[in-house]
Amino acid sequence: MTPAGPAPDLERATLDKAAGENFPVAPFFLPRAWRDDLMAVYGFARLVDDIGDGDLAPGGADARALGVSAADAEDRLVLLDAFEADLRRVFDGTPHHPLLRRLRTTVRRRALTPEPFLGLIAANRQDQLVTRYETYDDLLAYCELSANPVGRLVLAVTGTSTPERVRLSDAVCTALQIVEHLQDVAEDLGRDRIYLPAEDMKRFHVREADLAAGTAGASVRALVAYEAQRARDLLDEGTPLVGSVHGRLKLLLAGFVAGGTAAIRAIAAADYDVLPGPPKPGKLRLLREVGVILRGEG
Numbered sequence: 001m002t003p004a005g006p007a008p009d010l011e012r013a014t015l016d017k018a019a020g021e022n023f024p025v026a027p028f029f030l031p032r033a034w035r036d037d038l039m040a041v042y043g044f045a046r047l048v049d050d051i052g053d054g055d056l057a058p059g060g061a062d063a064r065a066l067g068v069s070a071a072d073a074e075d076r077l078v079l080l081d082a083f084e085a086d087l088r089r090v091f092d093g094t095p096h097h098p099l100l101r102r103l104r105t106t107v108r109r110r111a112l113t114p115e116p117f118l119g120l121i122a123a124n125r126q127d128q129l130v131t132r133y134e135t136y137d138d139l140l141a142y143c144e145l146s147a148n149p150v151g152r153l154v155l156a157v158t159g160t161s162t163p164e165r166v167r168l169s170d171a172v173c174t175a176l177q178i179v180e181h182l183q184d185v186a187e188d189l190g191r192d193r194i195y196l197p198a199e200d201m202k203r204f205h206v207r208e209a210d211l212a213a214g215t216a217g218a219s220v221r222a223l224v225a226y227e228a229q230r231a232r233d234l235l236d237e238g239t240p241l242v243g244s245v246h247g248r249l250k251l252l253l254a255g256f257v258a259g260g261t262a263a264i265r266a267i268a269a270a271d272y273d274v275l276p277g278p279p280k281p282g283k284l285r286l287l288r289e290v291g292v293i294l295r296g297e298g
Contacts, residue, residue, distance in 0.1 A: 027255065029248050033109075037157045040106040043099040044087075045120055045150055051079045052124030053191065065097045076128050084121050087114065110157050116149030131193045136230070139197055140174060147177035151256075158249050165245075171238030172257055178231040179263045182224055183278035185211055196223060213275060221272040228264050228272065235260050242293055251290070258289035265289075 063073035123146035151169035155161035181195035262281035
């Protein structure tokens with residue numbers, strides 16, 4: 001029996017967050033079917049992140065939709081387990097949560113597989129258990145779960161997936177994840193999470209207490225600049241993905257890359273002081289970056 005719940009409200013609460021992303025999620029210029037399917041994928045990714053971050057809408061409606069008791073509604077690992085069980089129903093039954101019922105249509109239309117979705121759930125499980133990363137390679141392994149599945153799903157939805165495009169997409173998505181971590185250093189610390197590699201913090205003589213300050217000192221700024229350059233290098237590595245496709249998909253992928261480069265420019269414009277709040281690029285900067293990328297890719 002499917003739990004009853006206010007399906008439209010649950011969908012709206014999650015999908016309305018699309019406007020706050022660094023990159024266009026499903027812009028107007030895409031074919032309607034692509035937009036619908038990309039928003040279904042976004043809804044899944046956003047909801048699983050909200051579960052992992054404890055950012056679900058108040059009232060427990062999502063927990064009820066997943067069949068989680070009120071007593072367990074604040075237990076993120078229990079919620080993630082229930083969410084994974086409901087995801088599996090997308091592929092072999094009828095899911096309970098309205099966002100997953102919406103996703104079921106996309107999965108069938110695009111012949112999507114469970115693996116990318118399971119990766120995103122695994123990343124959020126890891127967030128409950130791992131709050132520090134010793135090395136950059138450790139962070140990259142996390143991004144393989146938390147970010148790269150999204151790009152792979154975009155390629156699958158648009159029917160353009162090839163091994164080389166997946167490789168390039170992984171570079172872009174990992175870069176976007178690193179940029180987001182840089183923007184959210186203070187917010188993540190408030191959740192007792194640090195995504196700056198410990199070995200890099202030691203190299204730049206940055207202590208955890210330095211990240212709790214209201215403004216960044218010289219060492220923190222140098223560390224953020226170093227990590228931002230790493231992200232920029234990954235974006236440069238992945239940018240040929242844009243030139244490998246055509247038409248409206250090319251514009252969409254340029255928007256993803258531009259979201260990362262514009263965010264890096266915003267971080268640089270803040271003199272790499274990300275502690276007062278996330279530096280965000282304006283829409284004009286984003287459009288300029290899209291133009292630069294399209295001109296470069298021809």
